[in-house]
Amino acid sequence: MDGPRAARLIETVLRCYPARWRRRHGEEAAELAALLIRDGSPAGSVAWSYLAGAARERLTPRPGLRLTAVACALLVAACALGVSAGLLAPAAPARAASTSQAPGRAHCRPGSPEPVPGVIPATGRPQVIIWEAAHGRSC
Amino acid sequence: MAVGRRDDGAGHDVLRRAGEASVLILISLAGGPRHGYALIQDIRELAGVELGPGTLYGALDRLERLGLIESLPADDRRLPYRITAPGAAALRVHLDSLERVSAAGRLRLRLGGI
Numbered sequence: 001m002d003g004p005r006a007a008r009l010i011e012t013v014l015r016c017y018p019a020r021w022r023r024r025h026g027e028e029a030a031e032l033a034a035l036l037i038r039d040g041s042p043a044g045s046v047a048w049s050y051l052a053g054a055a056r057e058r059l060t061p062r063p064g065l066r067l068t069a070v071a072c073a074l075l076v077a078a079c080a081l082g083v084s085a086g087l088l089a090p091a092a093p094a095r096a097a098s099t100s101q102a103p104g105r106a107h108c109r110p111g112s113p114e115p116v117p118g119v120i121p122a123t124g125r126p127q128v129i130i131w132e133a134a135h136g137r138s139c
Numbered sequence: 140m141a142v143g144r145r146d147d148g149a150g151h152d153v154l155r156r157a158g159e160a161s162v163l164i165l166i167s168l169a170g171g172p173r174h175g176y177a178l179i180q181d182i183r184e185l186a187g188v189e190l191g192p193g194t195l196y197g198a199l200d201r202l203e204r205l206g207l208i209e210s211l212p213a214d215d216r217r218l219p220y221r222i223t224a225p226g227a228a229a230l231r232v233h234l235d236s237l238e239r240v241s242a243a244g245r246l247r248l249r250l251g252g253i
Contacts, residue, residue: 025196027216032175032192046192053193057200 006043007034013047016054153205154233160190160198165222165230168208174217175199202226 001009010033014026033046154162167173167181175195182190199220202208207226211219222230 021196021200025218028175028218029192029196031216032179035176036179036192041189049191049193051193052191053197056193056197 001043003037006037009043009047010034010037010050013050013054016051017057021054021057150228150232152232152236153207153229155236157201158198159188160194161202162230162233163188163190164195164198164202165207165226168220168222169227169230172211172219172221174214174219176217178220 007030010030014022014029017026029050033043033050036046037043154165163182163186164178167178167185170181173181175192179190179192179195182188199208203210203220207223207229208220209223211221213219
C-alpha cells in the first residue's frame, strides 16, 4: 500500500475512536502509525490494531459512565425482550388454531415420535416436553 | 485443581489481570520516561513482542486511570509517560509473583525428571 493510501486508511480508522480519545492521542497516533509503516509494519495490521483499539475504547465502560452503561444495557435488554415478544405474539393465535388439526399430525400421536438428532428418546412426560421444545411446537 | 489468590504478605498484585501489554509497558517505563513509539521499540527489543499501536494506547490509558503511570508535558506531538511510585510498587509485586511461580515450575520440572 502506497503512502497516501495508507495515511488515508489510518486517518479513517482513527475517526472510529471517541472524540475525547482523538483530542488526546489523535495526532500522536497518526504520527506513530506513519513511523511504524515506515519501519516496515504492514499498513493493514496497524489499521487493524487501531480498529480493535477503537472498538475496545467504545465498549469498555469508563468509571464515570458506569451508571449510564448499565442504563443502556438495561434499555437494550428491554428492547430485545420487546422485539422477541413481538415476534412470538403473532405466532400464538396460529398455533392455537392449529390444535384442531392435531389428529392429522403423526408426531403428536403417542408411540410414534419422529427421531430428533441429539434429543434423548421420550420415555416419560418430562422428555415429551423436551421433544416439543426442540420442535418449537406443542400438540 | 483449585486456583486461588494468595498475597503471602507481599501485597495485592493489581497487575495479575492487567494483561501482558500493561506489564511490558511498566517494565519499559521502569527504565525511564518514554512516548508511544519509543515504548514499542523498547518492548520489541526487550521482549521480542510487537505491540500494536491500538493495544499500546488502550494499555496506556488503563494504566493511567489506575494511577500506575502518568503523562508528562507533550514533547511536540508526542506524549511521554513515566511510571509512578504505585506503578513501580505494583510492578515489583507482580514480578515477585512471577518469580515464585517460575521457580515452582522449574522445581516441578526438575523433580518430575522432565
